[in-house]
Amino acid sequence: MAQRILLINGPNLNLLGTREPQIYGSTTLNDVVTQAQTQAAGLSIQIEAFQSNHEGAIVDKIQAARGNKDGIIINPGAFTHTSVAIRDALLGVGIPFVEVHVSNVHAREQWRRHSYLSDKAEAVICGLGVFGYTAAIDFAAKHMKVKNVSPKL
Template identity: 45%
Template sequence: MTQTIFVLNGPNLNMLGKREPGIYGGKTLKDIEADCKVAGRELGFDIDFRQSNHEGTLVDWFHEADEKAVGVAFNAGAYTHTSVALHDAIRAISIPVVELHISNVHAREEFRHKSMIAPACKGVICGFGPHSYILALHALKNITA
């Protein structure tokens, strides 16, 4: 039976392809989803790919992932720097979560240097453009094997 990985995306990531292409590149979230599904198949995963601009929805999806998935790749967007609720949701589940970012958040504005969710995650990947998603899937394959 194929294992499932949830790939969760936070606020404004639905705007990829339009939003600051100099930072985030030209790929849309749909493009990234397609890439993740291909990589997931190669790694033996089913990918459940979702995006929400609403914190509570993301919390609910973590709870659901704990019942249905073996891991989560998570781009929290701006919630990375502000959300105790997402930190607590990650702590509340038993499966590994890999935080990911398209840009190198440490090379950007000072307020982006602090992640509220990183201490609850298994690891963090950032700065590799949309390929950060694929790297997160590989990390999850390694830690769920």
């Protein structure tokens, strides 16, 4: 069975491509998702993409992934630095996740260095620009193995 990956983008990432392009580049979120779907087809995995500016909507989406997704790739945006709720949701569903940041959060404001997710992530990618999503998908395809496969009768 193909891996089923949920790609989550948090607040303000809908503005990717036009938002602070000197930091985040000129690629739009639509471009990222189109590229992710093309990449997924070549890797025989399935990707569902979701973006929200709302913390609760992201928590709901993570909870809904229980039992039907094998891995989560998440760029939590500013919620990275604030959200115990997103951390608890990811731990609550027990789905392995990769944390992605387009920018190098360690080369910016001091407070961006703290993440509520990183110590629980399978991997953390930052500073690769939007290539970080490509790297995360490649990693997910190779290492986020399908779990809960029904035993053969």
